[in-house]
Structures are given as C-alpha cells and as structure tokens.
Amino acid sequence: xxxxxxxxxxxxxxxxxxxxxxxxxxxxxxxxxxxxxxxxxxxxxxxxxxxxxxxxxxxxxxxxxxxxxxxxxxxxxxxxxxxxxxxxxxxxxxxxxxxxxxxxxxxxxxxxxxxxxxxxxxxxxxxxxxxxxxxxxxxxxxxxxxxxxxxxxxxxxxxxxxxxxxxxxxxxxxxxxxxxxxxxxxxxxxxxxxxxxxxxxxxxxxxxxxxxxxxxxxxxxxxxxxxxxxxxxxxxxxxxxxxxxxxxxxxxxxxxxxxxxxxxxxxxxxxxxxxxxxxxxxxxxxxxxxxxxxxxxxxxxxxxxxxxxxxxxxxxxxxxxxxxxxxxxxxxxxxxxxxxxxxxxxxxxxxxxxxxxxxxxxx
Amino acid sequence: xxxxxxxxxxxxxxxxxxxxxxxxxxxxxxxxxxxxxxxxxxxxxxxxxxxxxxxxxxxxxxxxxxxxxxxxxxxxxxxxxxxxxxxxxxxxxxxxxxxxxxxxxxxxxxxxxxxxxxxxxxxxxxxxxxxxxxxxxxxxxxxxxxxxxxxxxxxxxxxxxxxxxxxxxxxxxxxxxxxxxxxxxxxxxxxxxxxxxxxxxxxxxxxxxxxxxxxxxxxxxxxxxxxxxxxxxxxxxxxxxxxxxxxxxxxxxxxxxxxxxxxxxxxxxxxxxxxxxxxxxx
Numbered sequence: 001x002x003x004x005x006x007x008x009x010x011x012x013x014x015x016x017x018x019x020x021x022x023x024x025x026x027x028x029x030x031x032x033x034x035x036x037x038x039x040x041x042x043x044x045x046x047x048x049x050x051x052x053x054x055x056x057x058x059x060x061x062x063x064x065x066x067x068x069x070x071x072x073x074x075x076x077x078x079x080x081x082x083x084x085x086x087x088x089x090x091x092x093x094x095x096x097x098x099x100x101x102x103x104x105x106x107x108x109x110x111x112x113x114x115x116x117x118x119x120x121x122x123x124x125x126x127x128x129x130x131x132x133x134x135x136x137x138x139x140x141x142x143x144x145x146x147x148x149x150x151x152x153x154x155x156x157x158x159x160x161x162x163x164x165x166x167x168x169x170x171x172x173x174x175x176x177x178x179x180x181x182x183x184x185x186x187x188x189x190x191x192x193x194x195x196x197x198x199x200x201x202x203x204x205x206x207x208x209x210x211x212x213x214x215x216x217x218x219x220x221x222x223x224x225x226x227x228x229x230x231x232x233x234x235x236x237x238x239x240x241x242x243x244x245x246x247x248x249x250x251x252x253x254x255x256x257x258x259x260x261x262x263x264x265x266x267x268x269x270x271x272x273x274x275x276x277x278x279x280x281x282x283x284x285x286x287x288x289x290x291x292x293x294x295x296x297x298x299x300x301x302x303x304x305x306x307x308x309x310x311x312x313x314x315x316x317x318x319x320x321x322x323x324x325x326x327x328x329x330x331x332x333x334x335x336x337x338x339x340x341x342x343x344x345x346x347x348x349x350x351x352x353x354x355x356x357x358x359x360x361x362x363x
Numbered sequence: 364x365x366x367x368x369x370x371x372x373x374x375x376x377x378x379x380x381x382x383x384x385x386x387x388x389x390x391x392x393x394x395x396x397x398x399x400x401x402x403x404x405x406x407x408x409x410x411x412x413x414x415x416x417x418x419x420x421x422x423x424x425x426x427x428x429x430x431x432x433x434x435x436x437x438x439x440x441x442x443x444x445x446x447x448x449x450x451x452x453x454x455x456x457x458x459x460x461x462x463x464x465x466x467x468x469x470x471x472x473x474x475x476x477x478x479x480x481x482x483x484x485x486x487x488x489x490x491x492x493x494x495x496x497x498x499x500x501x502x503x504x505x506x507x508x509x510x511x512x513x514x515x516x517x518x519x520x521x522x523x524x525x526x527x528x529x530x531x532x533x534x535x536x537x538x539x540x541x542x543x544x545x546x547x548x549x550x551x552x553x554x555x556x557x558x559x560x561x562x563x564x565x566x567x568x569x570x571x572x573x574x575x576x577x578x579x580x581x582x583x584x585x586x587x588x589x590x591x592x593x594x595x596x597x598x599x600x601x602x603x604x605x606x607x608x609x610x611x612x613x614x615x616x617x618x619x620x621x622x623x624x625x626x627x628x629x630x631x632x633x634x635x636x637x638x639x640x641x642x643x644x645x
Contacts, residue, residue: 331405347529357524
C-alpha cells in the first residue's frame with residue numbers, strides 16, 4: 001500500500017526512459033540521419049545552436065534527434081554539454097562588416113551603399129501548404145537543384161565587406177555615439193559570473209544572444225504594440241558568415257579559428273537628446289544562425305531597456321534579462337512536477353489552523 | 364564519451380569552492396556564482412548538484428534524498444548521475460554518508476561535524492515574497508532593512524489568524540541576514556540552530572550559494588506574542604514504525620479511504636522498524 005507508492009522509483013524511471021527512447025523514432029526503421037537534420041531542418045539547427053549557446057551544427061543536430069525535435073530540450077542538451085568544456089580563451093572582436101553575405105536588407109532607405117540582397121527568406125513566400133512535398137524523392141530533388149544552379153551566373157564578384165549603414169549615419173551625427181550605448185571597459189561573461197543589475201551592456205547582449213526566441217519575441221512585441229513607445233525602423237539586417245579570430249599566443253598576429261553563420265539587426269528608433277542635440281537611438285541584435293525574428297526582437301529590447309523612465313516590463317532590464325532564458329524558464333516551470341508533498345503538507349497545516357481560527361472567530 | 368571527474372571541469376569546481384568559502388565566512392549571505400548548466404534541468408536541483416560535484420572526492424560516501432526519501436524519482440536520478448560521473452559510493456544510511464544532498468528535508472538523525480548537508484534551493488531570496496526586484500532585495504539585505512518582512516507576517520496574522528508561510532520559513536542567521544532555509548518544513552527549522560554539521564545551500568537557476576557554518580545561531584523570525592510553531596500532527600504516529608517524534612507524510616489509503624501517516628525520512632523509519640543498521644551501498 002502507501003509505502004510502495006512513495007518508494008519504487010528506480011524501476012519506474014528505467015521503464016519511463018525506455019518508453020521515451022522507443023517513442024523517439026516511434027518504432028520507425030528508417031531513422032533520420034544527422035546530415036538530414038542539418039540540411040533539411042537548418043532553421044531548427046540554428047535556433048538550437050543560438051539558444052544552446054554553442055555553435056556546432058553537428059552537435060545541435062544530434063541534440064535535435066535525441067530530443068525528437070523539442071527545441072527547449074535540444075538547446076538544454078547542448079548547454080549541458082557546454083559545461084563540460086574548459087574555456088580556453090576569448091576571440092578578438094569580429095567586425096561584422098567583413099561578412100560572407102547571404103542576405104542584407106534595409107527598410108530605412110530605398111537603396112544603401114553596398115546594395116540590398118534579398119537572399120533566402122520566407123518573407124516573400126506564399127504560405128500555401130505544398131502538397132508536392134508529399135512525393136519528394138531524390139530524382140525530383142536533383143532536378144530542382146539543377147534548375148537552381150543553372151540560374152547562377154558564372155564569375156560574379158562578391159565583395160568581402162559591406163559598409164555599415166549605422167556607421168555612415170553616425171559619422172553624420174544622426175545616431176547616438178558608441179559611448180552612449182556602451183560604457184563597458186571589459187567583457188562581462190554571464191556564463192562565468194552571475195548577472196547583477198544594472199547589468200553591463202556586454203552581459204545584456206550576451207544574455208539576449210542566448211535567449212529563447214519565443215520569449216524574446218513576446219516581450220519585443222509587447223513593446224512595439226503598445227506597452228512601450230518604440231516603433232523601430234530596420235536600419236540594416238544582415239545574414240552571413242563571419243570569422244572568429246584569436247590572438248596567436250606567441251606571435252603578433254590573429255588566427256581565424258571559426259566561421260559562423262549569424263543574423264545581425266541594427267534598428268533605429270526613438271529620438272533622444274542624451275548627447276545634447278537630438279539623435280536616433282540605436283538597437284543591436286545578433287545571434288548564431290539564421291534567425292531574423294530573434295535578432296530583431298533583441299534589437300527592439302536593446303532599445304526598450306535604454307528607456308529613461310521604466311514604465312513597461314519590456315523596458316525593465318531585470319525583468320527582461322531574468323526571464324528570457326529558455327533553459328532556466330522551462331526547467332523551473334517543469335520542476336512543479338516533482339513531488340512536493342512535504343512542502344504541501346506544511347502549507348496544508350497552515351490552512352487547517354487558519355480555518356479553525358477563522359471559524360472560532362465567527363462564533 | 365569520457366567526462367572529467369565529477370563532470371564539471373576543474374576550474375569551475377575551484378571557482379565554486381571559492382564561493383562556498385566566501386559563503387561560510389558570511390553566514391546566511393547569498394553569494395552570486397557563475398552557475399553552469401547540467402544535464403539535469405534548472406529547478407531540479409542543479410545548485411545543490413554543482414556544490415556536491417565541487418566538494419566531492421573519491422573517498423566520499425553520498426546520500427541523496429528528496430522529500431526525505433532515498434527512492435524518490437529526483438533523488439534516484441541525481442544519485443545515478445553523481446555515481447556515473449564521480450564513481451563514488453552511495454548509501455541510504457544517514458550515519459554513513461559524508462555528503463548528503465537533500466531536497467526539502469533535513470534527516471531526522473542528528474548530523475555530525477564530519478558531515479555536510481547540501482540543500483537544493485529553488486528560490487534563494489527570502490524577501491522575494493515582498494519584493495520582486497533583485498536590485499532592491501540586495502539593497503534591503505545590505506542595509507538589514509527587513510521592516511516589510513515583519514509587516515508581511517503581521518498582515519498575514521491579521522488576515523488569516525495565522526502566518527501563512529508553510530515551508531521555506533524565513534530565518535535570521537547569525538543575527539544579521541534573513542535567509543531562506545529552502546523549502547524544508549518548519550519541523551526542520553530548529554535543526555539549523557547551533558548544529559554540529561555544515562549546511563550548504565545551492566540555487567542553480569538563480570545562481571546563488573549560501574551557508575550556515577557549524578555552531579551558528581539560526582532563529583525563525585517570530586513575534587513575542589505570536590510565536591513560530593512547527594507542523595502539528597495532531598498526535599498521529601507513523602503507520603510503519605510507530606515514531607511520534609518525526610515529520611510525517613499524510614497519505615490517503617486507497618482501500619479504506621482513511622488517512623495514514625508515515626515517516627517522511629524513509630531511512631530513519633526503516634531503522635526504527637527493523638532495528639539498527641540498514642544496508643549501505645544500494
């Protein structure tokens with residue numbers, strides 16, 4: 001009876017894990033490959049790398065397979081793996097104007113120096129359910145690739161640098177200076193230190209770059225919809241591969257050790273007189289992978305949190321930064337499934353006593 | 364796949380040990396630390412586990428309990444994890460353990476000065492019930508500005524004729540800091556005062572470590588005319604071992620529909636029922 005219900009954990013846990021493992025492929029004899037996940041679910045891979053705070057498409061794909069596509073779980077598995085890796089050092093500052101570009105747009109100007117490149121985007125697609133995908137096979141895929149590749153002209157020159165629109169406007173004194181935006185003298189690493197408030201800008205940006213897309217979108221949306229005052233314009237949004245470099249330990253040179261896909265958003269909003277004369281505030285968002293929703297949300301929150309007077313949740317730095325981490329929020333919300341019978345009994349005891357006293361009082 | 368001894372890399376463990384030492388030096392004060400992600404979810408004991416992993420050595424004997432039970436799902440999971448990454452011996456016997464990690468209970472048996480009790484803490488900030496902002500609660504602790512906490516207790520008494528805080532009852536440590544004892548029942552609060560053992564508290568998600576060193580004054584906050592009181596079991600005794608001086612779980616018996624009471628500390632209950640030693644190294 002009762003005693004058994006409290007005990008008997010081990011075997012039940014083993015069975016639960018076996019059941020989960022079976023359901024991972026639902027008995028399918030054609031397991032999905034890591035390459036298939038990387039190639040065909042790349043937006044998912046990107047999201048997991050960004051929220052998992054570890055850039056590795058291979059490891060992210062394994063995590064996605066292992067978690068059967070649950071983004072929270074997959075990002076969580078990556079983060080846990082990250083904890084086992086020693087931190088060897090920090091890269092030097094990467095200039096995002098040097099980029100192997102996939103996409104670059106500006107909604108502030110009709111044309112921008114360096115040009116606009118639509119690149120791959122769902123923005124211009126009709127969201128009609130494509131029933132042809134029901135019968136996609138390798139022959140059809142080959143035909144499609146061929147058609148795509150034939151359209152690409154030979155010998156096109158691709159610049160290695162694209163000027164930053166914000167920098168041009170800054171030179172002309174239309175955008176707040178970097179000193180207004182960042183006061184950090186050195187990098188604050190939130191994976192090694194716990195955040196305190198007001199938090200340094202490097203910590204703010206790092207926390208958001210690791211944030212959960214949905215959570216950030218919610219807060220950013222609340223700010224632009226009505227619980228906030230910013231209505232930003234996208235100065236520039238770029239997607240592409242940038243290089244990470246590290247200082248050579250002995251020689252005076254930098255070595256490229258990685259090339260990663262990023263999405264970067266720079267937003268202009270809210271005229272401010274922080275530097276005397278009126279200028280645009282600028283909001284910055286960047287994340288691993290191709291995830292425009294997240295980069296734009298981050299830039300909106302970056303501006304929102306610089307509000308002179310905090311009036312809404314999205315403007316409150318502590319509120320935003322304490323609640324956007326997917327691994328933390330999902331962990332805590334799910335922990336309520338753990339047994340709480342001791343704490344519940346303790347509260348129950350208070351309720352009984354309070355009830356008794358209240359009845360006594362009424363008489 | 365090979366992992367480092369006790370999972371975390373050595374630098375991380377060193378950092379956590381430094382934070383523990385700082386916590387011991389300032390009893391009841393919350394020390395921020397760079398909490399790492401573990402393969403166990405945030406909110407499921409990651410603070411306690413990081414402490415355990417940082418202080419555990421090959422010779423240690425570990426006991427893990429959840430709600431007093433060695434066999435509860437969370438306890439089993441954590442024990443399995445530490446066994447896997449540190450290869451240490453484990454036990455269910457409170458007396459034999461050198462490190463006990465716990466969620467929501469302090470064992471019934473008195474702990475010695477060679478034992479460490481590691482608490483899993485969901486919400487380290489005792490003032491959170493009255494103030495949501497971390498920036499503000501840190502100020503309140505720094506200035507020992509606890510007036511709104513007292514007011515909260517007073518209002519609770521006026522409204523409900525009772526202090527409605529069940530578990531996690533706030534305590535004053537070393538007459539300086541108000542501290543959350545983690546969600547242990549009030550029954551366990553007196554065990555914190557002037558104890559022989561070291562108590563360490565880890566909150567992973569909230570990234571805080573704090574401690575109660577041996578022989579430290581720990582008092583539940585109370586009014587002169589409205590005293591702190593522990594849970595009332597209305598004279599019930601444990602259905603299994605007959606103890607009447609332990610924290611009891613209330614269980615509704617399926618067959619009879621009656622309430623049955625059982626010791627929450629399953630290891631202690633077995634000892635009383637079967638006498639003396641119970642099997643170690645489960």
